[in-house]
Amino acid sequence: MRHQIEQLIEQQIEGKSLIAISTDTSVAINKVSRRQFLQMTGGGTGLMIGMQFMPGSALAFKSYPTGAEGMPNKTVINPHVFVNIESDGTVILTAHRAEMGTGSRTSVPMVLADEMEADWSRVKIVQAEGDEPKYGNQDTDGSRSLRHYIQPMRQMGASVRHMLEQAAAKNWDTDATRVKASNHQVLQLDDEGKPTGESIGYGELASHAMAMEVPAFEELTFKTDDEFRYMGKGDVPIIDLHDITTGKARYGADYAVEGMLFAVVARPPVVGATVKSVDSSETLKVPGVKKIVEIAGAMPPAKFAPLGGIAVVATNTWAAIKGRKALKVEWSESPHDNYNTPEFAQQMRATANQPGKVLRTVGDPDGAFANAKKVVSHEYYQPHMQHAQMEPLVAVADYKDGKLEIWAPVQSPYGVRTDVAEAVGLTPEQVTVNVSLLGGGFGRKSKCDFVIEAAMVSKEMGTPVKLQWTREDDIKHSFYHTTSVERLDAAIDDHDKVVGWRHRSVSPTIVSTFAPDPGITSGFEAGMGLLDTPIDVKNMSIEAGEAKSHTRIGWFRAVSNIPRAWGVQSFIAELAHELGRDPKDMLLELIGPARIIDPVAADMQDLWNYGEPYEEFPNDTGRLRGVVELAAEKAGWGQNMPKGEALGIAAHRSFVTYVATVVKIRTTDDGILSIPEVHTAVDCGFCVNPERVASQMEGAAVMGMTIAMYSGINYVNGAVSNSNFHDYPVARISSYPKRVHTHIVEHPFSVHATGIGEPGVPPFAPALANAIFAATGKRHRDLPFGKEVG
Amino acid sequence: MAITLKVNGVERSFDGDPSMPVLWYVRDMLNLYGTKYGCGTGQCGACTLHLDGIATRGCLLTMEAVADKAITTIEGLDSDGNHPVQKAWRAMNVPQCGYCQAGQIMSAAAFLSTTPKPSDDQIDQSMAGNICRCGCYERIHDAVAMAAVESSEG
DSSP states (O other): OHHHHHHHHHHHHTTOSSOOTTTOSSOOSSOOOHHHHHHHHTOGGGGGTTOOOOTTOTTTOOOOOOGGGGSTTOBOOOHHHHEEEOTTSOEEEEEOSOOSSSSHHHHHHHHHHHHTTOOGGGEEEEEOOSOHHHHBOOOOOTTOHHHHHHHHHHHHHHHHHHHHHHHHHHHHTOOGGGEEEETTEEEEEOTTSOEEEEEEEHHHHHHHHHHSOOOOGGGOOOOOGGGOSSTTTOOOOOTTHHHHHHTOOOBTTOOOOTTOEEEEEEOOSBTTOOEEEEEOTTGGGSTTEEEEEEEOOOOSSOTTOOOOEEEEEESSHHHHHHHHHTOEEEEOOOTTTTOOHHHHHHHHHHHHTSOOEEEEEESOHHHHHHTOSEEEEEEEEEOBBOOOOSSOOEEEEEEETTEEEEEEOOSOHHHHHHHHHHHHTOOGGGEEEEEOBOSOOTTGGGOOHHHHHHHHHHHHHTSOEEEEOOHHHHHHSSOBBOOEEEEEEEEEOTTSOEEEEEEEEEOOOGGGGTSSOOSBOOHHHHTTTTTTOOOOOSEEEEEEEBOOOOSOBOOOTTTTHHHHHHHHHHHHHHHHHHHTOOHHHHHHHHHOSSOBOOTTTTTOTTOOGGGSOTTTSOOBHHHHHHHHHHHHHHHTTTSOOOTTEEEEEEEEEETTEEEEEEEEEEEOTTOOEEEEEEEEEEEOSSOSOHHHHHHHHHHHHHHHHHHHHTOOBOEETTEEOOOSTTTSOOOOGGGSOSEEEEEEOOOOTTSOOOOOSSTTSTTHHHHHHHHHHHHHSOOOOBSSOOSSOO | OOEEEEETTEEEEEOSOTTSBHHHIIIIITOOOSSOOSOSSSSSOTTEEEETTEEEETTTOBGGGGTTOEEEOHHHHOTTSOOHHHHHHHHTTOOSSOTTHHHHHHHHHHHHHHOSSOOHHHHHHHTTTSOOTTOOHHHHHHHHHHHHHHHHHO
């Protein structure tokens, strides 16, 4: 997301595009024209736009446009960049996306290996350094890796397979119809197309094959779905599995450079404060402490610039930590000194109770509310959150002779390269960014302030430096998930039908980190469950209210979808209760009939759609209904439950993936809650790696539980009051959702693969809250709602 | 006076700050990177190692407390990486990002050495000191249970 947001904002500042993030929330990122929509829904020829048909395998691979073309540096399709075959047959594939736990370092290259008929046990993965002109976009964010790279990977795999086949044909002095690649070798075929028994291994063919001209796309044939060896199977373990279990896997802090020193940084407690005075006399007495280095900070909007502060540099991490403890720093005042989250929440609630800026209107919402028999209104609150990925931020930097080499766990290594180069006065060509494994990311490691700090300190010290953030640093100095109030109103008519719907969202915007604070949710944020709501009510008003930012707002796994799903999916269950309806039936009724939403008729022509062309990745309520029905069926929805047990349901489309979750809870008489079972149905188009999809859904349930019950960031006088896991708790194994059953809607390759890292998160909290209500009658509207059932 | 100790069976001598946690000693001085920093306050378990066979938080354990003692890190758990817990972890495809897993494995291995046939509740209680933010708990639970069966059969 990082790059794309920057690009959107830059375009806006330069006045280049339709996008008007700062003042106009009706952002147009993928303007869907009426004509395109008619072509799309009219069937037949409209679907042909941008598609190419394959000779001999038209059904196997129809290419389609994706949002990859809108990303910085787009995609690179060049087998020589991604594939190397050694003479012993080892196939070395380049993973150009970062690995933070979703499995992309395995699943993306696996697509290429499958299409080239490589034997996965003979594949090695090398991690690309940050170099987008060479590899294409590397910004691992927005659940995009497979969505954007399944096609390039298949194309490169097919190219290499063809090159190997051609090399074998040449070797046997025969033509391409007499050869066939199969599991790491090329077989010779007879007149009838049957193997003759002759074969040549990939290793032996490698040097000739890789010297062949890369075939044009039109010359390629592709495997049919039933020929996939690895895709869709889920039996390929992640490539780092053995190293992880033996402690050999290398994360950001697991690098040492000759002569390296260790640093931690004292940062201002309030964003925007600066060093007024510093007394380092006690610090410098700590054995091992070498020096203190002041790091310049910047007042937001400053993108990923460091907050500033004092780095304590020592011969080991512990000495640096001790030295920092002994440091006496006086900080200046900041305009954000008065930020107190309880008061801010009250302000947001007050704003949410006033008419907002209208982003979308359907029918006559004012009339519907004026004539309603009854109006149901509720507010749903969500605090700031912090990623709390297990690996705190860390970077190793070695600035030497006008060159800088970095080792760091970063989601966007090329973004880091350009940002760090600028910060230390080098060109990107003088900077190398090596990407380690990421010990979790969740969006935090998209922002490279910690790498810039390491580079600055290394430059100042003239030595390599490992700059470590402590857990407290991580929690107190983040780019925070925004806080929000979602206000929902429904107008009910004489027949108990919902005839009016109003959703008003109030939350500080991510844009404030990049540009002067527009004070209202931006277009791409509105596109995450607000503007694009699938709710089908005759009269609707979608609105946003003003809220200024007082900290660095960033993105957190699933971003604005979390508060929107929390509000909308809780409210639907509340309406069901109000009207005496079954919550699942109410949900399906409000989603309305299966249809592809016409964004023009629905007054959401300015929809972001996660950067994807709407024609290819439309908002299909049939698929949303499908996951609702699948999850409900699997969970036994509608059956009688034992006393103290109940089900809750929620569904949400995000990152063009559809997810529905049914949470089953059990309560005891003393109010203790447990979650014995979760059923999550997911429609992510063609599913490359079902096993990793399941692991993402399991993890999303645990993170969803943390969001629902445990974690909120609080500000007192501008400073984050949380510090570590005792006051920023996350779910532990003592209270996790015991069994998460993942049900994947099966699709052929022709149904575009989407992403899976984020979409599991948003439905969980409302599904849990709805289950708690069903079991106890207690309705939670404020996150986090605590451990015990009230 | 120098502190002597054994790390993964190797005799070591340390003459630095006796208040230094073992976590930073093994990482910064020995370049043994399997033991991870997670919270520095004993709350997350990422730094779990064995002190004379008992699972201990490396971030709170000082060098003076390990004088003449033996510590084992993930690198020393099994020379081939084939401890039953490690094998079970792989069989269950437990990890997502993997950062916490060395600590999880060290906790599980120590737990099973004293509780070879644990109940489900015992597993969850014993592993509750190890946080996994990716949320691999279901598989961690199942892998511990599997390792228990493998160990008792083996």
